[in-house]
Amino acid sequence: MQGSEERAYYELSELKERAPKLFGIPTGTKLDEMFWKVEIEGDKPVKKPLGGIPHLSIINLTGVPDSGKSLLAEQFALYQANEGYKVLFITVESPANFLYTSLKAKSAYLGMDFDRISKNIVVIDASENPELREDPRAFMDTMAYAIREKKTTNVIIDSITGLYEHKEMMARQIVRQFFNFLKKWKQTALFVSQKRSAQGAETAEAAGGLAVAHIVDGSIVMDKKLIETRWDITTFKLPLGSVLRTIRIDGCRLTGHDTRTWVFEITEGGTINIISPLEEFIKRKEVM
Ligand SMILES: Nc1ncnc2c1ncn2[C@@H]1O[C@H](COP(=O)(O)OP(=O)(O)OP(=O)(O)O)[C@@H](O)[C@H]1O
Ligand SMILES: [Mg+2]
Numbered sequence: 001m002q003g004s005e006e007r008a009y010y011e012l013s014e015l016k017e018r019a020p021k022l023f024g025i026p027t028g029t030k031l032d033e034m035f036w037k038v039e040i041e042g043d044k045p046v047k048k049p050l051g052g053i054p055h056l057s058i059i060n061l062t063g064v065p066d067s068g069k070s071l072l073a074e075q076f077a078l079y080q081a082n083e084g085y086k087v088l089f090i091t092v093e094s095p096a097n098f099l100y101t102s103l104k105a106k107s108a109y110l111g112m113d114f115d116r117i118s119k120n121i122v123v124i125d126a127s128e129n130p131e132l133r134e135d136p137r138a139f140m141d142t143m144a145y146a147i148r149e150k151k152t153t154n155v156i157i158d159s160i161t162g163l164y165e166h167k168e169m170m171a172r173q174i175v176r177q178f179f180n181f182l183k184k185w186k187q188t189a190l191f192v193s194q195k196r197s198a199q200g201a202e203t204a205e206a207a208g209g210l211a212v213a214h215i216v217d218g219s220i221v222m223d224k225k226l227i228e229t230r231w232d233i234t235t236f237k238l239p240l241g242s243v244l245r246t247i248r249i250d251g252c253r254l255t256g257h258d259t260r261t262w263v264f265e266i267t268e269g270g271t272i273n274i275i276s277p278l279e280e281f282i283k284r285k286e287v288m
Contacts, residue, residue, distance in 0.1 A: 022255060024052025025154065025188045028079030028110075029072070030274035031220070034249055034258040047256070053218075054254040058179055058189045060160075060213055062206045063222035068245060068264070069192045070094070072222070072272050073156045074103055075110075076190060081120035082112040086152040088122050088143065088187075092133065092162035096125035102270070109269030122150045126162070133163055136174055140181050147185050155182055159192040160212060171211035179215050191216060202261075204250040218252030235282055247274060 026032050035050040053059050053076075061069050070093075077087045091099050103121065107114045124142060126132045132139050146152065157163075160178065164171045175191070182189045193206035204219035206212050213219050225244045227233060236244050245264050249257045260277040267273050275281065 020056045022050070023055050024050035025055055026052035026079055026083070027072070027076040029075060029272050030262070031247075031249075034262075035252065036256050036258075038256065050255055053188065053190075054252065056183075056186060056188055057217040057252070057254050058182055058191060059252075060191050060193055060204065060206070060216040060219040061222070062193045062195055062204055062212070062219060064195050064197060064201055064224065067222040067224050068247075068266055068272055069194075069222055070158055071266060071270055072220075072247075073158050073190050073192055074099075074106060075271055077121055077154070077156055078103060078107050078110065078112060078117060080154050081117040082107070082110075084116075084120065085154060086120050086122065086150050087154045087156065088124065088146050088150070088152040090124045090126060090143070090155070090157045092126045092157065092159055094158075095127045096123045099123060106270055109267075110271060122146050122152060133165075136163070136177050139163070140177070143181070144185065147187065153187060155187045155189040157189070157191050159194055161192075161194040161206065164211075168211075172215070175211050175215050202246075202248070213250070217254050218257070219250040220247065221250045222247050237282065237284065246278060247272075 022037050024032055024035060032052045033049040035052070035054060036047050037050055038045045039048055040046070061073060063069050077089050080087050089099065103117070104114055107117050124146060126139070132142065157178065160175060164174045178191070191212060193212045195201070195206050201223050202221060204213040204221055223246045225246070227236060227238045227240055227242045227244060232238070233240055238244055245266065246261050247264050248261045249259065260279065262274050262277050263281040264272055264274040
């Protein structure tokens with residue numbers, strides 16, 4: 001670029017100052033132990049839990065409708081805000097006043113301080129603002145303002161899919177723009193993306209094809225399975241007609257991670273409780 005200091009190549013050693021430190025941003029769920037890093041102790045590599053999703057990562061949170069994506073995104077926002085970190089929550093599906101009610105109820109259930117939380121979460125409501133949804137530039141200007149003024153460190157977009165409704169040809173380009181934007185502003189982010197039933201339920205493929213999964217730093221897939229056959233009943237030891245919910249880290253470029261499918265439940269307070277890996281879950285004796 002003309003007049004710019006940007007160079008196209010660097011010697012590896014020159015990147016040292018700019019390299020992000022690897023640590024976790026907690027979600028308040030067991031996911032925090034499912035990302036890890038390897039440290040050398042003595043002369044042995046030792047696996048250490050990261051304690052959260054990787055700092056400065058942009059993670060795609062995907063799943064079919066009602067799989068718990070919004071619940072997990074809200075829990076992450078609440079946990080961070082309760083710890084004193086600022087969160088920018090962009091609501092594209094659900095109007096902001098509904099988000100308020102939901103966050104307030106969950107914070108009470110989790111025994112958190114809602115006064116503190118409500119000062120630490122900044123909301124952009126794109127659900128009732130088609131101009132914002134249709135115009136990524138204007139959208140990012142609004143986001144930049146909020147990030148700068150409120151000094152946020154975390155961003156949630158629920159959902160990114162809502163930003164390329166009716167124009168899936170553009171999905172890749174739009175997701176890339178938001179990805180680059182959040183990298184530039186040094187945010188740790190969750191992009192919620194929706195899956196259609198035609199897309200393999202347990203894969204990271206979201207609406208707009210593989211646009212999101214290829215661009216982001218990692219994917220978390222949430223799923224739900226209806227217990228409907230005799231095989232399901234005996235395998236999962238769950239009653240007919242009940243729902244088995246699962247969560248899995250589908251990939252992450254930045255750190256090592258657990259690759260197993262885990263079983264989780266949605267608590268009566270609308271929070272995510274990750275129970276155990278599926279392989280252990282099906283070995284249990286008792287019925288839930
Ligand atoms: N307070 C609650 N108590 C019990 N169950 C709840 C509570 N809140 C939500 N749920 C259940 O959690 C499910 C998952 O909700 P969530 O809104 O997270 O889905 P989602 O994956 O974001 O779906 P969508 O793609 O439609 O936005 C809901 O359908 C509902 O069954
Ligand atoms: Mg949702």
